[in-house]
Amino acid sequence: AQSVSQHNHHVILSEAASLELGCNYSYGGTVNLFWYVQYPGQHLQLLLKYFSGDPLVKGIKGFEAEFIKSKFSFNLRKPSVQWSDTAEYFCAVPSTGTASKLTFGTGTRLQVTL
């Protein structure tokens, strides 16, 4: 079964600091990858996605992620975080099953201080 690991559980950054959140997945074949964000009190929103092609994908709000197949990684980055980026971030991978359920990582809580 597919599994996803997020090693940073709680990250605290000052505004304008750079961000990198780690995500590793277990499946070695062709894989789609997603990052979702959950702002306080809100639902999951798609931040960015990778299907194929350029391994560096850009998402909304200045986020990007790099797919490194050899490392089974899909790390999320942002050069300069803002207070409004305070949220929980989830990496997710669809299964290879019939309907491709999403397997989520445990999430990383990002707190950005002023």
Place this chain on the structure above:
Amino acid sequence: EPEVTQTPSHQVTQMGQEVILRCVPISNHLYFYWYRQILGQKVEFLVSFYNNEISEKSEIFDDQFSVERPDGSNFTLKIRSTKLEDSAMYFCASSVARGYEQYFGPGTRLTVT
């Protein structure tokens, strides 16, 4: 922009009661899902639904749970006899195709007392 909607936003029920959580997926989507998130824990898959039948379910989705798409627009999750441990946020999601991104609704917070 189309979005997934869910009702109610918050449901409080007593242990042993039946609850029905409702979702309206995005209209041209074909795959439908229910997930839940217990407070402080990660999002867990419950069930997927395609072509008017369950395509996959997790071990959490036991005989107390059922899903239905009664009228071509709504997608419901029923819990027949709720338990305290069913208290969680329940998210509905839909996807246009298998393996594509899933769009999530705002969730229903279920509190079982």
